[in-house]
Amino acid sequence: MDPDRKRKIRLGVALGAAVLLAAALVYTSFTASTDARQPSDLLQSSSGDTYDLTGQVVSDSVVRDDDGLRFEIEDRDGSANLPVEYTGTVPDPFREGREVIVTGGLREGTFVAEHDSLITKCPSKFSDEAAEDPEHVIIE
Amino acid sequence: MEFVLILAILVAVAFFVTVPLRRPARRGETELDAQLAELEARKEAKYREIRDTEIDRATGKLSQDEWRRQNDELRREAIAILKRLDELQSGG
Amino acid sequence: MGAACLVLALLAALYAAGAAIAGARGDRRWVDSSRRATYALAALLTTAVVILEAAFLRSDFSFRLVAEHSSTTTPTGYKLTALWSSQGGSLLLWAWVLSIASSAVLFATRNRLREIVPWAAAVLMGFAAFFCALMLLSGPDANPFSRLDPAPVEGAGLTPLLRHPAMAIHPPMLYSGYVFFTVPFAFAIGALIARKVDASWIRSTRRFALIAWTFLTIGVALGARWSYSELGWGGYWAWDPVENASLMPWLIGTAFLHSMMVQERRGMLKVWNVSLIVATAALALLGTFLVRSGVLDSIHAFGASTIGPPLLVLIAVVVLGSAALIVSRLDDLRSEKRIDSLFSREAIFLVNNLLLVGLCAVIFWGTFFPLISEAITGTRSSVGPPFFNRLATPIAILLVLFTGIGPLVAWRRMSRETAKRVFRWPSVAALVVAAILFAFTDARGEPLALALFAFAAFALAALGQEFARGIAARRVLSGGSVPSALVAIVTRNRRRYGGYIVHAGIAVLLIGVAASSSFQTSRDVFLSPGESERVGDFDVTYVRPTQSVDREENRLTLGAVLDVTRDGEPFATLRPSRNYYSGRGVDPAAPVRGFFEGEATSEVGRRQSLGGDVWTAAQPDLTRLDPLIDRADERLAEITEGTPPDAPQVQSQIAALQGAAIAEIASRYVDDPPPTNFRVNVNPLVTWIWIGWLIALSGALIALWPSAEARRRRVADVYAARLARDLSRA
Numbered sequence: 001m002d003p004d005r006k007r008k009i010r011l012g013v014a015l016g017a018a019v020l021l022a023a024a025l026v027y028t029s030f031t032a033s034t035d036a037r038q039p040s041d042l043l044q045s046s047s048g049d050t051y052d053l054t055g056q057v058v059s060d061s062v063v064r065d066d067d068g069l070r071f072e073i074e075d076r077d078g079s080a081n082l083p084v085e086y087t088g089t090v091p092d093p094f095r096e097g098r099e100v101i102v103t104g105g106l107r108e109g110t111f112v113a114e115h116d117s118l119i120t121k122c123p124s125k126f127s128d129e130a131a132e133d134p135e136h137v138i139i140e
Numbered sequence: 141m142e143f144v145l146i147l148a149i150l151v152a153v154a155f156f157v158t159v160p161l162r163r164p165a166r167r168g169e170t171e172l173d174a175q176l177a178e179l180e181a182r183k184e185a186k187y188r189e190i191r192d193t194e195i196d197r198a199t200g201k202l203s204q205d206e207w208r209r210q211n212d213e214l215r216r217e218a219i220a221i222l223k224r225l226d227e228l229q230s231g232g
Numbered sequence: 233m234g235a236a237c238l239v240l241a242l243l244a245a246l247y248a249a250g251a252a253i254a255g256a257r258g259d260r261r262w263v264d265s266s267r268r269a270t271y272a273l274a275a276l277l278t279t280a281v282v283i284l285e286a287a288f289l290r291s292d293f294s295f296r297l298v299a300e301h302s303s304t305t306t307p308t309g310y311k312l313t314a315l316w317s318s319q320g321g322s323l324l325l326w327a328w329v330l331s332i333a334s335s336a337v338l339f340a341t342r343n344r345l346r347e348i349v350p351w352a353a354a355v356l357m358g359f360a361a362f363f364c365a366l367m368l369l370s371g372p373d374a375n376p377f378s379r380l381d382p383a384p385v386e387g388a389g390l391t392p393l394l395r396h397p398a399m400a401i402h403p404p405m406l407y408s409g410y411v412f413f414t415v416p417f418a419f420a421i422g423a424l425i426a427r428k429v430d431a432s433w434i435r436s437t438r439r440f441a442l443i444a445w446t447f448l449t450i451g452v453a454l455g456a457r458w459s460y461s462e463l464g465w466g467g468y469w470a471w472d473p474v475e476n477a478s479l480m481p482w483l484i485g486t487a488f489l490h491s492m493m494v495q496e497r498r499g500m501l502k503v504w505n506v507s508l509i510v511a512t513a514a515l516a517l518l519g520t521f522l523v524r525s526g527v528l529d530s531i532h533a534f535g536a537s538t539i540g541p542p543l544l545v546l547i548a549v550v551v552l553g554s555a556a557l558i559v560s561r562l563d564d565l566r567s568e569k570r571i572d573s574l575f576s577r578e579a580i581f582l583v584n585n586l587l588l589v590g591l592c593a594v595i596f597w598g599t600f601f602p603l604i605s606e607a608i609t610g611t612r613s614s615v616g617p618p619f620f621n622r623l624a625t626p627i628a629i630l631l632v633l634f635t636g637i638g639p640l641v642a643w644r645r646m647s648r649e650t651a652k653r654v655f656r657w658p659s660v661a662a663l664v665v666a667a668i669l670f671a672f673t674d675a676r677g678e679p680l681a682l683a684l685f686a687f688a689a690f691a692l693a694a695l696g697q698e699f700a701r702g703i704a705a706r707r708v709l710s711g712g713s714v715p716s717a718l719v720a721i722v723t724r725n726r727r728r729y730g731g732y733i734v735h736a737g738i739a740v741l742l743i744g745v746a747a748s749s750s751f752q753t754s755r756d757v758f759l760s761p762g763e764s765e766r767v768g769d770f771d772v773t774y775v776r777p778t779q780s781v782d783r784e785e786n787r788l789t790l791g792a793v794l795d796v797t798r799d800g801e802p803f804a805t806l807r808p809s810r811n812y813y814s815g816r817g818v819d820p821a822a823p824v825r826g827f828f829e830g831e832a833t834s835e836v837g838r839r840q841s842l843g844g845d846v847w848t849a850a851q852p853d854l855t856r857l858d859p860l861i862d863r864a865d866e867r868l869a870e871i872t873e874g875t876p877p878d879a880p881q882v883q884s885q886i887a888a889l890q891g892a893a894i895a896e897i898a899s900r901y902v903d904d905p906p907p908t909n910f911r912v913n914v915n916p917l918v919t920w921i922w923i924g925w926l927i928a929l930s931g932a933l934i935a936l937w938p939s940a941e942a943r944r945r946r947v948a949d950v951y952a953a954r955l956a957r958d959l960s961r962a
Contacts, residue, residue: 018590024623029615032615033601035612035613036611036612036614064853065855089465089756091463091465092832092834146233149237157247157268160260160261173346178428181430189643193643199702200650210645
């Protein structure tokens with residue numbers, strides 16, 4: 001086989017592999033992905049599907065019991081409110097007022113979360129949170 | 141006070157930066173120097189190639205014949221580079 | 233004063249860029265002047281950094297950065313590293329490292345590459361000017377010198393999650409990696425403009441690319457190490473967008489290092505090379521952008537910020553401008569040489585490049601998928617770790633195989649017979665390992681892991697063979713013992729053997745990754761003191777609770793002592809705990825509760841061994857203490873009712889009371905401990921990830937180390953240059 005033809009075959013193989021990879025990529029991503037929703041979206045139109053629910057933890061709504069964690073989540077702008085039931089690891093930064101993402105589905109008005117799916121955004125390094133001057137508690 | 145300090149820094153930097161501009165214009169780099177540098181780089185790369193084929197032979201990746209063929213070719217290419225270097229250096 | 237330094241720095245960078253372009257037409261004086269302006273830039277930015285660090289050290293809270301990220305109780309070391317935990321501070325760090333790297337490279341090339349350097353300097357100074365302008369013009373968030381008036385009395389302190397040595401130096405390492413990759417990029421642009429993409433370009437920038445790669449490797453690994461050691465989920469890689477953002481330039485940078493070698497020897501792959509370095513630089517800027525723009529949901533997201541859009545514009549300019557430049561120079565870049573045979577190192581490197589680029593494409597797609605899906609379907613969808621793992625794993629497995637094949641294959645051409653000879657023992661080793669693992673371990677249930685182990689065995693055997701043969705050849709030549717021969721071959725061929733060591737490190741690292749992911753046992757166990765449970769091969773017993781107080785850090789620690797045994801033999805005593813911090817955003821009406829529901833971090837209990845780690849994190853259940861906490865808050869409210877809130881003695885007395893209440897609650901926790909939730913992970917062979925990484929790092933350092941010959945050459949260069957200068961003046 002002359003070198004030119006060899007080269008063309010190699011190029012063809014490489015391109016074919018690239019096309020296959022791209023197809024695998026597109027297919028896997030669109031089938032395996034979960035949609036992101038805010039509480040207001042879910043309240044308007046929901047189904048039994050699994051979603052990534054994003055929002056803020058409502059103040060004074062966090063209850064920890066033997067089963068796990070319960071809290072309420074609201075939209076970033078403060079509208080719409082959903083109760084969440086969660087089991088699994090609670091990330092260190094989790095607190096009221098923080099932004100979280102939790103994966104699960106809406107069942108009878110409560111968002112039931114998948115185990116270990118709670119992600120809490122790191123307190124923004126660059127936010128104004130720090131501007132609220134804290135009272136220092138000195139431990140004797 | 142701070143303002144004076146800043147001004148002083150500005151002046152110092154401006155002075156430092158414009159030193160070369162006050163020198164007489166030099167006959168700068170020519171095409172020749174660039175070519176020499178390029179040939180030097182190629183020479184080094186070629187030497188490295190020659191050394192690498194020797195190591196390849198010593199570690200069994202090339203047979204005696206294969207090595208000889210590659211070595212001859214590489215040495216020919218190296219000599220061509222050296223010749224060109226000499227030409228430029230004596231002519232320039 | 234500091235802000236003035238920034239303004240002067242911006243002016244210096246702009247001048248340097250302009251003067252460099254002016255000097256590109258041949259007048260060396262402008263180029264020299266531009267170089268001096270770069271040195272001045274470095275000096276100015278260093279001054280700015282010193283001013284800020286001094287402010288941190290003396291806790292000058294009139295600086296907003298100091299007030300928001302430090303406090304009088306922050307330990308000194310962390311006071312210094314707090315500089316880059318902020319937006320403005322990290323921009324300053326970027327610009328500062330860039331100015332130092334630019335000064336170094338311009339100094340090193342002051343007598344060489346006369347046609348390329350001016351353009352490269354212009355590019356680098358353009359970046360510097362951009363970052364300075366960003367700091368000055370994007371609002372107070374991005375300005376490291378913004379002030380607070382009146383200055384607060386106390387600062388907010390460093391986020392507890394960042395009080396860890398790995399996290400402290402992770403940003404500078406990462407940024408150094410990004411910045412040092414802009415140097416070969418700048419030189420590539422210069423070479424393209426000057427139409428001189430050839431051996432001298434490669435020779436000058438090779439070292440900077442390797443330095444960049446080394447820094448990036450350190451930065452990525454430190455992030456993973458911190459995640460594993462500090463966060464309560466026990467993993468080292470979550471395919472989080474910010475993690476991916478640092479991995480992508482690393483992958484393309486690795487590809488670039490390899491394809492550079494091909495261009496150096498054969499003059500081939502020029503278009504591919506310049507495209508790769510453009511991609512690396514673009515990905516480095518993209519990494520910076522992703523972390524700061526809030527455009528993707530991530531646990532690292534630092535919130536929407538004002539510097540997102542300008543960075544995006546810069547990336548667009550870099551990508552489009554470079555692409556246009558490459559297309560316009562295609563004729564100069566074409567080479568007549570072709571890859572001769574598949575059995576050559578050039579061909580293997582090309583395959584390795586394609587694998588790395590493919591892996592990067594997968595990660596890129598997955599990371600930006602939320603934006604892609606939103607653009608296509610209107611809804612934001614995201615993909616999680618399963619997607620990345622499914623697609624990245626096969627590519628990684630192939631990559632391990634090729635880290636072994638590359639060293640075995642000769643440059644240019646290798647005959648089939650020689651190939652058979654050279655591949656024989658490594659292949660045998662791979663098959664033997666596969667057979668043993670299949671027959672005697674759980675690996676038979678995990679085909680992908682088994683494949684990776686087999687290929688890694690191939691790679692390590694191949695590398696061992698290379699070293700053995702090299703040593704043997706050396707001893708034939710000049711005798712000597714095995715160790716001395718080893719030292720000799722490594723020092724005489726640093727690039728080759730340094731590279732082999734890096735490959736070995738990567739193979740070991742991936743073994744650790746495969747073992748700790750495929751064979752991990754992870755369980756949540758709920759234990760009261762005295763109870764025990766079985767996790768994997770281990771029995772875990774909750775012995776007793778612990779509590780302690782750290783006054784300097786204002787921290788309460790509640791934890792546990794766990795005994796871990798295997799087959800009845802004691803294996804480890806683990807002490808996981810949870811730290812509770814005072815500090816941010818405590819509600820004045822309920823300070824004690826606010827303490828327990830405020831910032832908390834986990835101290836993991838971990839026993840590391842070569843065979844693997846037993847890892848545990850504790851989540852104490854505080855509900856039993858709730859009535860105590862509430863009562864403490866009520867009592868405090870009664871006592872402080874009617875007292876003026878601003879009197880300082882009153883403040884400190886109240887603080888003391890709060891402290892006493894917390895200490896009381898803590899000792900009650902120990903006296904009457906509630907059942908606690910422990911997550912226990914058994915991670916086989918995970919320590920080999922860190923060991924492999926260290927091996928790779930030492931290989932990179934060996935490859936970087938200048939050889940005696942190179943030093944001699946540089947000295948000769950200096951004299952030659954001086955001679956030329958003298959002659960031209962005469």
